[in-house]
Amino acid sequence: MQDKHISLAHGNGGRYMRELIEEVFARHLANPDLDIGLDAVPLSLAEGEVMFTTDGFTVQPLEFPGGNIGSLAVHGTTNDLAVAGAEPLYLSLNAFIEEGMEIETLDRIIATLAATANEIGVRVVAGDTKVLRRGEGGGLYLATTGVGVRQSDRQLGFDGITDGDRILVSGPVGDHGIAVLLAREQFGLRGDVVSDAASVLPFTRAALAYDGLRFMRDPTRGGLATVCHEISQQTGLGIRMQQPDIPVHDAVQSVCEMLGYDPFYLACEGRVVAVISEAQTDALLSDWRRLPQGDQAAVIGTVNGLSDRVLLVTELGGERMLDELEDDPLPRIC
Amino acid sequence: MKVSTLSAASTHAQRSGSGTAHWRLSGVVQGVGFRPFVYRLARVHGLTGWVRNCTGQVEIIATGDAAQLDAFENDLIKQAPPIARSRIESCENLPFEVFEAFQIRDSEASGSADIHVPPDYFVCDQCRAEMNDPNDRRFQYPFINCTQCGPRYTLIEALPYDRANTSMAGFKLCAACQAEYDDIGSRRFHAEPVACPDCGPGPVFHQGDRLVDNTRAALSACVSVNRDHYSPLHHLLLAAFGSPLVATSANISGQPVLAVGGHMKNTVCLAWDDRAVVSPHIGDMGTTRSLEVFEQLCGDLQRLYKVRAEALTCDMHPGYVTSRWAQRQGLPVTEVQHHAAHASALVAEAGDWSADHHLVFTWDGVGYGDNGMLWGGEALYGRPGDWQRVATLRPLRLPGGDKASREPWRSAVAAAWDAGEEQVADRIIMAAVGANASKLGPLLYQAWQKQLNAPLTSAAGRLFDAAAGLTGVCLNASYEGQAPMQLESVAGKSIDPVAMPLRARQDGVLEADWRPLISHLMKVNEPVDESAARFHESLAECLYQQVLEITRQRPVDAVGLCGGVFQNRRLTEACVRRLESHGIRVVLGGQLPVNDAGLSFGQVVEFTVS
Numbered sequence: 001m002q003d004k005h006i007s008l009a010h011g012n013g014g015r016y017m018r019e020l021i022e023e024v025f026a027r028h029l030a031n032p033d034l035d036i037g038l039d040a041v042p043l044s045l046a047e048g049e050v051m052f053t054t055d056g057f058t059v060q061p062l063e064f065p066g067g068n069i070g071s072l073a074v075h076g077t078t079n080d081l082a083v084a085g086a087e088p089l090y091l092s093l094n095a096f097i098e099e100g101m102e103i104e105t106l107d108r109i110i111a112t113l114a115a116t117a118n119e120i121g122v123r124v125v126a127g128d129t130k131v132l133r134r135g136e137g138g139g140l141y142l143a144t145t146g147v148g149v150r151q152s153d154r155q156l157g158f159d160g161i162t163d164g165d166r167i168l169v170s171g172p173v174g175d176h177g178i179a180v181l182l183a184r185e186q187f188g189l190r191g192d193v194v195s196d197a198a199s200v201l202p203f204t205r206a207a208l209a210y211d212g213l214r215f216m217r218d219p220t221r222g223g224l225a226t227v228c229h230e231i232s233q234q235t236g237l238g239i240r241m242q243q244p245d246i247p248v249h250d251a252v253q254s255v256c257e258m259l260g261y262d263p264f265y266l267a268c269e270g271r272v273v274a275v276i277s278e279a280q281t282d283a284l285l286s287d288w289r290r291l292p293q294g295d296q297a298a299v300i301g302t303v304n305g306l307s308d309r310v311l312l313v314t315e316l317g318g319e320r321m322l323d324e325l326e327d328d329p330l331p332r333i334c
Numbered sequence: 335m336k337v338s339t340l341s342a343a344s345t346h347a348q349r350s351g352s353g354t355a356h357w358r359l360s361g362v363v364q365g366v367g368f369r370p371f372v373y374r375l376a377r378v379h380g381l382t383g384w385v386r387n388c389t390g391q392v393e394i395i396a397t398g399d400a401a402q403l404d405a406f407e408n409d410l411i412k413q414a415p416p417i418a419r420s421r422i423e424s425c426e427n428l429p430f431e432v433f434e435a436f437q438i439r440d441s442e443a444s445g446s447a448d449i450h451v452p453p454d455y456f457v458c459d460q461c462r463a464e465m466n467d468p469n470d471r472r473f474q475y476p477f478i479n480c481t482q483c484g485p486r487y488t489l490i491e492a493l494p495y496d497r498a499n500t501s502m503a504g505f506k507l508c509a510a511c512q513a514e515y516d517d518i519g520s521r522r523f524h525a526e527p528v529a530c531p532d533c534g535p536g537p538v539f540h541q542g543d544r545l546v547d548n549t550r551a552a553l554s555a556c557v558s559v560n561r562d563h564y565s566p567l568h569h570l571l572l573a574a575f576g577s578p579l580v581a582t583s584a585n586i587s588g589q590p591v592l593a594v595g596g597h598m599k600n601t602v603c604l605a606w607d608d609r610a611v612v613s614p615h616i617g618d619m620g621t622t623r624s625l626e627v628f629e630q631l632c633g634d635l636q637r638l639y640k641v642r643a644e645a646l647t648c649d650m651h652p653g654y655v656t657s658r659w660a661q662r663q664g665l666p667v668t669e670v671q672h673h674a675a676h677a678s679a680l681v682a683e684a685g686d687w688s689a690d691h692h693l694v695f696t697w698d699g700v701g702y703g704d705n706g707m708l709w710g711g712e713a714l715y716g717r718p719g720d721w722q723r724v725a726t727l728r729p730l731r732l733p734g735g736d737k738a739s740r741e742p743w744r745s746a747v748a749a750a751w752d753a754g755e756e757q758v759a760d761r762i763i764m765a766a767v768g769a770n771a772s773k774l775g776p777l778l779y780q781a782w783q784k785q786l787n788a789p790l791t792s793a794a795g796r797l798f799d800a801a802a803g804l805t806g807v808c809l810n811a812s813y814e815g816q817a818p819m820q821l822e823s824v825a826g827k828s829i830d831p832v833a834m835p836l837r838a839r840q841d842g843v844l845e846a847d848w849r850p851l852i853s854h855l856m857k858v859n860e861p862v863d864e865s866a867a868r869f870h871e872s873l874a875e876c877l878y879q880q881v882l883e884i885t886r887q888r889p890v891d892a893v894g895l896c897g898g899v900f901q902n903r904r905l906t907e908a909c910v911r912r913l914e915s916h917g918i919r920v921v922l923g924g925q926l927p928v929n930d931a932g933l934s935f936g937q938v939v940e941f942t943v944s
Contacts, residue, residue, distance in 0.1 A: 185784055187777050258767075258774040260734030260787045311622055319622045326653055 006101045011131025024107050025095070025127060028114035033090070033125040041125045043090055046149050051086035053077060054145040062109060062139050064183035066176075066195030067269070069142055070113030075197050075269055076220070077146040078120055082204040083216040083272060085156045086148035091117065092126040093144055098137035106140065113142075120199050122146070158234035160214040163305030166281040167239065170203045170272045170288055170297045171196065172247040173224045177266030178255050193251050198270030198293060206287045212277030213284070219273050224300075225264040225322045227273045228310045231303075238307030241322075243314050247296040264312075265325055275303065349400035354383070354428045357394045357407070362419040364495040365452030367481025368392055369438050370523040371415050377518075379406040382433035387494040388442035391423065397433055417455055417482060438524065441494040452495065454614060458483035460521060471510065475531050480521040487614055489527055490638070497526040508533035592632060592643035593937035594656040596672065596930040598699075598814065599898075602628065603934035604635040604643065605942070611635060612926065612935050619655040628656070647941040649675070649933065651702035670940040671721075672701025672933070673709055673897070678718040678943075679936030680896040680928070684921045689891035690717050692921070693724070693884055695877055695909075697794035698897035698929065699739065699814075710793025710897070713844075713880060715888065719943035724888075725836075725844040725880045727797065729790040733782040738796065741766070741810055742817035745796040746803025749852045751782060758804070758856045766809040794873070794899045797848055801869045804855045805862050815898070822870070822904045826863030831875035836883055844883060846876050874908035881913060894921040898929035 009016040026036050033041060057073045067075075078088040093113070097106065117124055179195040181187075200218055207213050219227045224246070228239045248256075248263045256263045270293070276284055281299055288297035304311075310322045349355070359368075364387055372385040376396055381403070383396035396406060407425065414420050457465070461478045464470040472478045479485065489500040497503060507515060511530050514522035522528045529535065539546040590606035600616045613631045617624050636642055648660040650669040660667045677694035686692070694714050703709035704723070711727030730748050738744040743766035750759035756779075763775040782788045795818065802808040802817035807824055811817050832851045839845050851872045855865055881893055893913055900906045906922070913920050926932040 181786075185780060185786065187780055188773075254770060254774065255777065257737075258734070258770075258778050259781050260737040307622075309622060320620055321622055321625065321655070323653065323655070323658075 004103055006097050006099055006103060006106065006131060008099055008131055008133065010097070011129065017129070020103075021129060024103070024110050025093075025129065028107075028110045029093075029117075029124045029127070031123045031125075033123050034127075036127075043125065043147065045089065045147075048149040048151050049086075051081055051084055051148045051150050052146070053080045053084070053148075054143065055080060057142040057144070058138060059180060060138055061180075061183050062105065064180050064195055065193070066179055067197035068109050068112050069140060070109040070111070071116040072197055072269060073142040073144045074113055074116040074120065074122070075199055077144040078122055078148075079200045079218045079270075079272075081146050081148035082199070082201045083218050084148075084150065085154045085204070085208055085216070086150040088120065088122045088146050088148040088201075090147040091122050091124045091144050093124050093142065094127065095129045096132055096137055096141040096143075097129060098132045098139050099134040101139050109140065116199075120201060154208060156213065156215055158215060158231065161231065161235045161237065161275050161303055162214075163237060163303055164278050165214060165275050165303040166278055166299050167228075167241070167301040167303065168274045168276065168281065168285060168288070168297060169219075169224065169247065169300050170200065170274075171268075171270070171293055172249045172252065172296050173219065173268055173271060174248055174252045174256065174263030174266035176269040177223065178252045178261075178263075180267075182255070193249065193255065196268050196270040196293075200270060200272045202291045203272045203274075203288055203294065203297075206291065207272070207274050207276070207284055209287075210276060210280045210284055212280035213274060214277070215275040217273050219268045219271055221267055222325050223263070223265045223267055224273065225262070225310065226325055228301075228322065229324050231275065232308060232310050235303075236308055238304040239301055239310045240304045240307075241301035241310070241312050243312050245298050246300045247298050264322065349403055349427065352397070352399055352430065353403065354395065354397040354431045355403050355407075355425060356428050357396075357410070357425045358423040359392045359394070359410070359420045360390065360423045361421050362417075362452055363392045364390075365486040365490070365526065366418040367415045367523075367525070368418050368420065370481060370518070371413070371418075372410070373436060373438055373518060373523075375406060375409055375413065376436040379403075379409075381406055382436050384433070384437045384439045386439035386441055387496070389494055392420075393442070395428065395431075395433075396436070397431055415482060417452075441496055452486040452490075454485045454487050455483045471532075472530050475529075475534075476537055477527075477529050477534050479525060479527050479529070481523065481525045482521070484525070484527050486527075492638075495526060500526055502527050502529065502534075505529060505534050589644040590641045591645045591647055591938060591941050592636070593647045593670075593934040593941065594628075594632070594649075594660050595934035595937070596649050596701075597651065597654040597656065599927070599930045600624070600628065600656065601931045601934045602632055602635065603938045604639065604641060605938040606639070606641045609639075610935060610938050611639065612932075615931060625655060625659075628659070645941070647937040649702065649937070668941050668944070670937045671704055673698075673703075673712050673714055673723075674721045674940055675933045675936030676701075676896045676928075677714045677721055677894065677936070678939040679926055679932040680894045680921060680923060681718055682939040683924055683926050683932075683935070684894075686892060686921055691715070691889045691891045692717055692894055693881060693890045693892070694721075694894035694896060694921075695880075695900075696897040697895075697899035699795035699899075700791055700793050708789055708791035708793065710791060710795055711797075711846075712792065713884070715884065715890075718939050723843055724884055725846070726792045727794060728845055728847045728849070729792045730796050730800070731782060731785065731788045731790050732796065733778050733788045735787045735789055738799065739814060740812075742799035743767075743803045743809040745799035746801075746809075747778070748782065748788075749797075749800040749804065749848075750856060751779065753849055753853055753856065755853075755856055762803055762809070765806075766803075794897075797852075797873070798869075798899070798902075800852060801855055801866070804852065805865045805869075807862060807866065815901075818899070818902060821866050822902050824862055825866035825870050825904050826861070827867060828908075829864055829867045829871055831872040832868060834872065834876040834879075836879060844880060846880060848876075870902070870904045871908055874905055874912060877909050878912040878916075881918065882916075885918075890918070892919040892921050896923055896928040896932070900928050 010020045055076045057069050059069050062069045081088040175196040179193045217227050232239050252263055288294040312320045312322050369385050372394055379402045381396040381398040385394045461480055461483055464472050465478050492499045511528050511533055514520045515528050517523055593603040595601050597619050600619050602613045604611050616628050645666045646660045647668045647670055648657040650671050673696035676696040681692055696712050698710045700708050700710050712723050713725035714721040715724040716722050732738045733744050733748055743762050746762050747759045764771045798818035798821055802821045808817040808820045832854045834851055835847045836844050910920050926935055
């Protein structure tokens with residue numbers, strides 16, 4: 001392939017497109033189940049419920065400290081399967097490439113995507129590429145669909161959550177949101193904060209060993225506060241979080257304080273929030289803390305049947321209500 | 335609409351010879367020492383008979399000479415306790431009846447719902463003197479009160495206002511307090527909440543497992559814990575002692591409406607028929623405790639006055655807890671613009687309905703504007719229900735949004751960046767942030783340039799913050815409004831203002847440009863007292879110039895000043911002086927706070943007239 005940049009010809013079904021698929025996508029993603037000549041692929045699945053999910057990725061910038069849109073496309077979808085209690089097995093991949101994108105960058109991203117999938121043990125078994133006209137896309141958009149299997153007896157959901165259950169988080173919150181913000185705006189602090197983008201499978205596997213586990217979710221868009229709101233709205237129960245117990249990296253905290261952001265509303269891409277019975281809380285916490293990336297896991301709050309609000313108990317003992325996220329939070333005080 | 339004030343006898347019966355007369359008085363007559371006052375007055379005039387509370391009113395029957403009865407009637411209004419607001423509803427002559435003495439009778443529970451719940455009153459001078467007297471049995475007792483001060487509204491569970499219908503019912507009076515309660519000569523004669531350290535409630539200090547229940551030890555524990563956090567204690571104390579409830583007689587007709595107010599310093603207001611009742615202070619709505627108090631007050635007001643709201647009105651700000659609450663209630667909700675509510679509250683309280691052409695300056699910390707902009711330096715023209723924005727201040731881009739409310743240095747830095755004075759900004763950031771300034775300062779600057787969490791606001795309150803930051807008076811505040819208060823307190827003697835140019839924007843709104851003033855504060859090396867004085871004088875002059883410009887274009891009957899910024903006495907007086915010397919009538923707040931605590935009443939007014 002001679003070109004350094006994507007042109008419309010890379011999407012017209014001809015030689016350019018074949019070369020792009022062969023030299024970028026197939027080269028990195030090669031696996032026994034991927035056959036670029038087929039229209040559809042047969043899959044054999046283990047015993048259990050088939051779990052199916054999909055997600056789109058439009059992050060800007062495409063590459064940021066701690067990952068890129070390729071690793072995110074794998075983690076995002078496999079993490080959704082993981083928190084639902086499944087083992088992810090297969091992915092499909094759609095790439096919408098903007099005319100003019102550097103092929104070298106695309107190659108780097110797809111290489112990362114492939115490496116990330118390998119690490120987790122999922123195979124990309126179907127895919128498609130389209131080229132968007134210049135100005136109609138942000139360089140590259142990805143969409144992945146994931147298939148996994150869950151043990152039939154393992155039901156997780158809002159229904160099991162009861163008064164007194166504990167809420168755990170697997171690590172510091174807000175890293176991804178701040179890392180991407182700093183990278184996107186090309187702030188001088190780029191690199192001070194690294195995205196937490198990672199697979200949460202080690203955490204979800206550990207949690208699934210406990211029959212007191214009620215529910216898991218990865219706090220992506222809207223962050224920890226939004227997950228808590230979802231739990232509260234779906235169960236009608238309140239949540240009391242202890243602010244000093246919620247792990248936040250110092251660098252994230254100081255950037256948030258400076259810019260006026262609340263880390264509890266910022267996205268994570270490699271954390272899990274779990275709701276578990278009080279009795280099994282300590283055991284799960286110590287399991288999590290033994291995992292790589294799990295040393296700052298913490299019990300951060302309690303499901304509170306006396307209220308239907310999401311409350312943050314501050315260091316001084318005051319209670320603050322965590323509002324549902326607005327499109328664009330406007331100052332209320334000044 | 336006019337806040338009811340002390341009014342003369344509205345009815346008068348002709349008398350001659352000896353006779354028996356019957357009066358009914360309404361207004362704020364319960365919980366203000368009115369019956370003891372009537373009792374003493376009757377004795378002074380040598381009358382016999384009785385006085386009693388019935389729901390919302392005081393009823394008096396007295397027998398004596400015609401001249402004595404006339405004098406008594408006259409004094410009933412003239413000499414009434416200062417905190418009472420009474421009027422004579424009816425007066426008639428009855429068949430002559432002989433009584434042995436003059437008595438205070440048990441209350442009559444039935445009656446109409448036209449009731450006035452007495453507000454809480456701040457501690458009176460006499461009680462304060464006792465509280466500070468080491469030899470007094472109520473030395474340092476925080477719940478000291480008498481017929482002329484102390485809690486009322488807070489304690490009342492039902493009317494009529496008797497101890498049995500208050501939260502004090504469970505505290506049996508000790509012998510000493512009982513004696514005061516029964517002694518006609520005592521300030522505490524029939525003071526329903528009377529209490530002392532022996533028989534009344536006491537403060538308890540609770541922190542974790544630590545419990546201190548001795549009054550003095552609890553207070554000192556509280557003070558020591560809160561020493562570095564002045565504001566919470568300060569606000570708690572304010573909430574307990576300074577909670578005005580203003581009942582007005584309003585020309586309101588139509589369905590009962592509950593106005594839920596704003597977000598900070600909040601109150602709610604219930605209105606029906608010709609009445610509007612503003613609740614005590616609730617405070618900052620960001621905490622669960624205040625939301626509970628808010629919900630309780632909304633319920634209590636409706637229960638107490640036997641009125642059920644059929645409509646709600648709230649601020650336009652979509653993020654206010656009160657607005658969100660209103661939207662969940664299943665009643666029709668009318669949104670009212672923040673500064674329109676301020677202006678209407680001012681005009682309506684002043685009873686200034688005759689004028690059609692008010693010009694009201696609504697200067698505050700922030701409010702949600704018509705177009706989603708953040709306002710706070712606006713001049714509104716018109717009348718309740720029909721306000722038009724005619725002037726504003728040059729907007730300032732606030733780095734960090736709401737953070738700026740507690741961090742005045744942010745406003746100062748924004749003003750410096752706006753003026754291109756980056757070195758001034760760097761110096762302030764260094765002073766405010768310390769060690770991380772070299773790293774975080776540039777970050778904030780870039781965010782500000784890229785408009786990330788850096789909304790535009792035209793709020794005058796932020797200019798005060800900017801001036802406090804630029805003069806070094808206050809960089810970080812530990813309570814709301816600290817920077818402007820400190821700036822006011824250091825302001826020296828009157829000094830020449832810096833002129834701020836006015837320009838007409840494309841939409842016709844006049845915009846005042848504060849940059850010459852800010853630039854003066856940054857560049858001219860003058861003592862802080864002069865800078866602070868110049869800032870106040872310049873803003874007052876700017877307001878005055880806006881008035882002159884606007885009066886050239888439209889008729890203006892009166893100029894109103896409201897919004898939290900006008901709690902600043904220095905500024906308000908400087909504005910009034912200029913306006914009045916030009917023969918312009920000025921309308922200022924009276925009983926209702928000019929800050930956001932008055933919003934709920936303004937929402938009622940806007941709802942009613944719109």
